[in-house]
Amino acid sequence: MLQVQNIEKYYGSKNNVTKALDRVSFEVADGEFVAIMGASGSGKTTLLNCISTIDTVSAGKILMDGEDVAGLSEDVLAKFRRERLGFVFQDFNLLDTLTVEENIGLALSLNHVGAQTVQGRVREVAEKLGITEILSKFPYQVSGGQKQRTACARAIVAGQSLLLADEPTGALDSKASKNLLEIMSAMNRDMRATILMVTHDAYSASYAGRVLFLKDGRVFNELLRGDRGRSVFYHEILDVLAALGGDVSDIL
Amino acid sequence: MTYFKLSMRNAGRQARDYLVYFVTMVLAAALLFAFNALAVSGEVLALTEISESFSLMIVLASLAVVCVFGWLAAYSTRFMLSRRSRELGIYLLSGLTGRQVARLFFLENLAVGAVALVLGTGLGGLLYQVMRAIVMAMFAQPYRFALEFSLAALGRTALYFALIYLFALGRSRRHIRRMKIYDLIYFERQNEGVILQKGKTRRLVFGVSLALGAVGTCLLMRKSLYIALAGAFCAILALFGFFLSFASGVPAFFERRPARKYRGQTLLIFRGLTAKLASMGVLMAVLSIVFTATLISEGSSSVLYGIMKGRTAEAACFDLYIGIEGGQPDPEPYLTYIRENIPVERELLYSVCLTGKTQVQDYLEGAYYNNGYDSDPVLCWSDYAALRALAGYPAVEPPGSGQFLIHCMSYLAGPLGKYQEALLVGETALSPGGIYTEHLSQSYGTANGRGYILVVPDRAAEGLPVHHIAYAAKTARPVTTAQYEALADLARAERDRQEDPSGYVFVLSKAYEETEVAAQAVVGCFPLYYLALALMMTAVTILTIQQLSETEHYRSQFALLRKLGMDRREMARALGSQFALYYTLPAVPAVLIAGSFIVHLAMMPEPGVMVGLNSPAVIVMISLGAFFLIYAIYILLAYTSLKRNVLPK
Numbered sequence: 001m002l003q004v005q006n007i008e009k010y011y012g013s014k015n016n017v018t019k020a021l022d023r024v025s026f027e028v029a030d031g032e033f034v035a036i037m038g039a040s041g042s043g044k045t046t047l048l049n050c051i052s053t054i055d056t057v058s059a060g061k062i063l064m065d066g067e068d069v070a071g072l073s074e075d076v077l078a079k080f081r082r083e084r085l086g087f088v089f090q091d092f093n094l095l096d097t098l099t100v101e102e103n104i105g106l107a108l109s110l111n112h113v114g115a116q117t118v119q120g121r122v123r124e125v126a127e128k129l130g131i132t133e134i135l136s137k138f139p140y141q142v143s144g145g146q147k148q149r150t151a152c153a154r155a156i157v158a159g160q161s162l163l164l165a166d167e168p169t170g171a172l173d174s175k176a177s178k179n180l181l182e183i184m185s186a187m188n189r190d191m192r193a194t195i196l197m198v199t200h201d202a203y204s205a206s207y208a209g210r211v212l213f214l215k216d217g218r219v220f221n222e223l224l225r226g227d228r229g230r231s232v233f234y235h236e237i238l239d240v241l242a243a244l245g246g247d248v249s250d251i252l
Numbered sequence: 253m254t255y256f257k258l259s260m261r262n263a264g265r266q267a268r269d270y271l272v273y274f275v276t277m278v279l280a281a282a283l284l285f286a287f288n289a290l291a292v293s294g295e296v297l298a299l300t301e302i303s304e305s306f307s308l309m310i311v312l313a314s315l316a317v318v319c320v321f322g323w324l325a326a327y328s329t330r331f332m333l334s335r336r337s338r339e340l341g342i343y344l345l346s347g348l349t350g351r352q353v354a355r356l357f358f359l360e361n362l363a364v365g366a367v368a369l370v371l372g373t374g375l376g377g378l379l380y381q382v383m384r385a386i387v388m389a390m391f392a393q394p395y396r397f398a399l400e401f402s403l404a405a406l407g408r409t410a411l412y413f414a415l416i417y418l419f420a421l422g423r424s425r426r427h428i429r430r431m432k433i434y435d436l437i438y439f440e441r442q443n444e445g446v447i448l449q450k451g452k453t454r455r456l457v458f459g460v461s462l463a464l465g466a467v468g469t470c471l472l473m474r475k476s477l478y479i480a481l482a483g484a485f486c487a488i489l490a491l492f493g494f495f496l497s498f499a500s501g502v503p504a505f506f507e508r509r510p511a512r513k514y515r516g517q518t519l520l521i522f523r524g525l526t527a528k529l530a531s532m533g534v535l536m537a538v539l540s541i542v543f544t545a546t547l548i549s550e551g552s553s554s555v556l557y558g559i560m561k562g563r564t565a566e567a568a569c570f571d572l573y574i575g576i577e578g579g580q581p582d583p584e585p586y587l588t589y590i591r592e593n594i595p596v597e598r599e600l601l602y603s604v605c606l607t608g609k610t611q612v613q614d615y616l617e618g619a620y621y622n623n624g625y626d627s628d629p630v631l632c633w634s635d636y637a638a639l640r641a642l643a644g645y646p647a648v649e650p651p652g653s654g655q656f657l658i659h660c661m662s663y664l665a666g667p668l669g670k671y672q673e674a675l676l677v678g679e680t681a682l683s684p685g686g687i688y689t690e691h692l693s694q695s696y697g698t699a700n701g702r703g704y705i706l707v708v709p710d711r712a713a714e715g716l717p718v719h720h721i722a723y724a725a726k727t728a729r730p731v732t733t734a735q736y737e738a739l740a741d742l743a744r745a746e747r748d749r750q751e752d753p754s755g756y757v758f759v760l761s762k763a764y765e766e767t768e769v770a771a772q773a774v775v776g777c778f779p780l781y782y783l784a785l786a787l788m789m790t791a792v793t794i795l796t797i798q799q800l801s802e803t804e805h806y807r808s809q810f811a812l813l814r815k816l817g818m819d820r821r822e823m824a825r826a827l828g829s830q831f832a833l834y835y836t837l838p839a840v841p842a843v844l845i846a847g848s849f850i851v852h853l854a855m856m857p858e859p860g861v862m863v864g865l866n867s868p869a870v871i872v873m874i875s876l877g878a879f880f881l882i883y884a885i886y887i888l889l890a891y892t893s894l895k896r897n898v899l900p901k
Contacts, residue, residue: 052815054814054815074819074820075819078814078817078818078819078820079817079819080817081815081816081817082816082817082818083817085817087815087816093812093815095520095523095809095812096527097523097524097526097527098519098523102513102519102523105514105519106519106520106816107816108514109514109517109519110813110816110817110818110822111817113514115511115512115513115514115515116511118511118514119510119511119514154816
C-alpha cells in the first residue's frame with residue numbers, strides 16, 4: 001500500500017541546513033499496523049507529515065498504491081487526503097463547535113457523500129468504536145478517550161485506506177490509552193484498517209505488528225512482532241530503545 | 253522596564269492587534285473635529301441667521317456622538333481586557349498591585365487615545381475642508397481652499413475625546429482593581445460558561461421571535477403611525493428573541509432535518525456561526541438596533557432634505573414671484589420697489605382666472621389632495637408661454653383653436669393624462685390637447701393653480717373671472733435676502749392697510765428659498781448624518797472586533813480541515829459564507845425595519861413633493877447605499893485580514 005523510498009528532508013537556508021530525514025525507506029502492506037518510534041527530534045513527525053502530504057520531501061519518493069504523491073497538484077492532494085488518509089492527532093483536533101456525530105460526519109461531508117447516507121455511516125462506525133451514546137455531545141462534554149475514539153471514527157468513516165496516528169495516546173491517561181490501543185488493534189484486525197502510528201511510547205508501539213525505530217532522521221532498526229505475545233514484544237521494544245543509546249526514560 | 257515603557261509598548265501592540273478599533277477612534281476624532289470646526293467657523297455662521305442654531309445642534313449631536321463612541325471605547329477596552337486577562341493576571345502574579353496594573357492599562361489606552369486624537373485631528377482638518385466646500389456649494393457661495401486650524405474646535409474635540417476615554421477607562425480601571433488573580437487568569441473560562449447554556453426555552457423563543465418579527469414588519473408597512481410604532485416594538489422584541497435564541501434555534505432546525513446539515517458546507521458555516529452567536533446574542537440584537545437607528549437617522553435626514561428641496565423646487569421656480577389676491581389686487585407698490593431696487597431681465601404681470609366650473613376638480617376627486625380653488629384655474633396661452641420662457645423651459649406648441657393644455661405637478665400627470673372630456677370655457681368648447689409637468693409654482697393657492705392649471709387660447713380666456721394677479725420675473729442677479737424681506741414687509745404693510753384684509757400676498761424668491769433650504773439642511777440634516785456615521789462606525793467596529801478576535805480559532809480550524817483534505821477554494825468559500833452570514837444577520841432586520849419606516853416617512857408629505865430624486869424609493873436606496881458603502885469597507889478590511897491570516901498557504 002505505502003512505499004517510502006529513500007526520502008530526505010532538509011530544513012533551513014543555505015548556511016544552516018538541518019537534515020530531518022536521511023534516506024528513509026520502508027513499506028507498509030495493506031492491513032498492516034506499523035509503529036514508528038524515536039526520541040524527540042528523531043524525525044518521526046516529519047516523516048508522518050511527508051506521508052500525509054502536508055509536507056513535501058526534499059528527495060526520494062512516497063508511493064501510495066504505486067502512485068507518487070509528490071507529483072500531485074494541490075487540488076489532487078486535497079482529494080487524496082480526504083479520500084485515502086485518516087488522521088488521529090495527539091491533541092484530538094476535533095472541531096469544538098461540532099457535535100461528536102458532526103465531527104465524524106465532517107469527513108464524509110468533505111467527500112461530498114450524500115447527506116442522506118452520512119448519518120447511517122456515522123452511526124455504523126460509532127457503534128464499532130463504542131461511542132454511540134455520546135454522538136449528540138460536544139467535544140468539551142466528553143472524556144479524552146472518547147475524543148480520541150471520535151477522531152478514530154472520523155479517520156475511517158469515509159473508507160480511508162491508511163490511518164495515520166501521531167502520538168494518539170499522548171494526551172490520555174493509562175486506562176484511556178489502553179482502551180484506545182485495543183480499539184485501534186480491533187480496527188486493524190476486524191476492519192482491515194492499515195495503521196501507521198508515530199509514538200515514543202513503547203507500550204503503545206507494542207500493539208503494532210511491526211515497529212520502525214528512527215534515530216537522527218534514519219531508520220535505525222525494525223522489529224517484527226510475529227506470533228509473540230504483546231508483553232514479550234513490549235520488552236523487546238524496550239531492549240531496542242536501550243540499544244538506541246539514549247536514555248530510555250527520555251522516551252518512555 | 254518602567255511602567256511607562258511597558259504601557260507604551262503595549263499601546264503599540266494594541267494599535268496593531270485592534271487596528272480596526274484604532275482606525276475607528278482616529279475617524280471618531282476626525283468626525284468630532286470636522287463637525288465642531290464647522291460649527292465654530294465664522295464663515296459658515298455668517299451665511300445665514302439660521303446657522304446660529306447650527307452651532308447648538310452640533311453641540312447636542314456631539315454629546316450623543318460622545319455617548320456612542322464612549323460605548324464603543326468601553327466595550328472595546330472591556331473586550332481587550334477579557335482577551336488579555338491572563339497577561340494582566342501574570343502582572344499580578346509577578347508582584348504588581350491591582351492599582352499598578354490598572355494604571356498600566358490606563359496609560360496604555362490613554363496613549364492609544366492620544367495618538368488617535370492627533371491623527372484624527374489632522375484627518376478632521378481635511379474632512380472639514382470637504383464639508384466646508386459642501387456647505388458653501390449648498391449656499392451657492394464660492395469655496396476657496398484655505399489652511400486654517402481652529403483652536404476652539406480642537407479644544408472641543410479634546411474635551412469630547414477625554415470624556416469618551418475617561419468614561420471607558422474609569423469602568424475598566426474599577427474592574428481590574430476589583431478582580432482577583434484567579435479571575436483574570438481564568439477569565440476565558442467564564443466566557444465559555446455562556447456558550448454552554450441552551451434549552452427548550454430558547455427554542456421556543458426562537459420560534460416566537462420569528463413570528464413576532466414577521467408580524468412587526470407587516471405592522472410597520474401600515475400607514476398608521478401608532479400601528480407602525482407597535483410594529484417597531486414587536487420588531488425590537490423579535491430582534492432580542494431571535495439573537496438570544498439563534499444559537500439553539502438553528503441546531504433545533506437541523507435536529508428535525510438531520511440530513512440537511514451535511515449538505516455542502518452547511519455544517520461548518522452554521523455551527524461556527526451559532527457557536528459565535530451563542531455568547532453574543534444580546535450584543536447582536538443591540539447592534540441590529542443600532543444599525544436600524546443609523547438607517548433611520550440617514551433616512552430621516554434624506555426625507556427632511558427631500559421635503560424641503562421638493563417643496564422649494566416646485567414653489568420657487570422663478571427668480572421672483574408675487575401672487576396678489578383680494579377684491580382689488582394692486583401690484584403697483586411691489587412693481588415700484590422692484591423697478592427701484594431689483595434689476596430685472598424679463599418680467600410678466602398676468603392673471604390667473606377661473607372657469608367657474610369644477611369639471612377637472614371633480615374628475616380628480618381622490619387623487620387631488622387639496623384643490624384650494626372654487627373652480628378650475630385657467631391661464632391664457634400667451635401668459636403661459638411667457639412663464640415658460642421666464643422659468644427657462646423649452647417652448648411648446650400652442651393649443652389648437654379648439655383645444656386646451658394642462659400644466660400640472662408630476663403626481664397628477666397619471667390621472668390627467670387620461671382626461672378626455674371636453675370643457676366649456678366661457679363660450680368656447682375645448683378638448684384636451686396636451687399635458688406638461690415642469691415645476692411652475694403650483695403648490696400654493698396664490699400660485700399658478702394648485703396642482704394643475706388649464707391653459708386655454710387667449711380668446712377663450714377673455715372675460716373669465718380673475719382669481720388673483722401674479723408677477724413673475726427673471727432677475728439679472730439673485731434676489732438678496734434684504735430685497736426679499738423688503739417685499740415681504742411691503743406685503744404685510746399692504747395687507748394691514750386693507751379695510752377688509754381677505755386677500756393674501758405671496759412673495760417667493762428662488763435665491764431666498766434655496767438659501768433657506770440650505771440652512772435648514774445644514775441645521776437639521778448634518779447633525780443627523782453626523783450621528784448616523786458615529787452609530788454605524790461603532791456598530792460595525794464592534795462586529796469586526798468580535799470577528800477578528802476569532803482569528804486563532806479559525807486558523808486552527810482551517811489547518812485541521814486542510815489535513816482532512818478540504819481544498820483551499822472550499823475553505824475560502826466556507827469562510828466567505830460564514831463571514832457573509834455573520835455580517836448579514838444584524839443588517840437584515842435593520843434594513844427591513846428602517847426601510848419600512850423611511851418609506852412610511854417619505855410618503856407622509858403632501859403629494860407632488862417626494863418625487864424624482866426625492867421619491868421614497870430613491871431615498872431608501874441612497875440611505876441603504878451610504879450604509880452599505882461604509883459597511884462594505886469594514887467587511888472587506890476584516891475579510892481580507894482574516895483570509896490572509898487563517899487560510900493555509
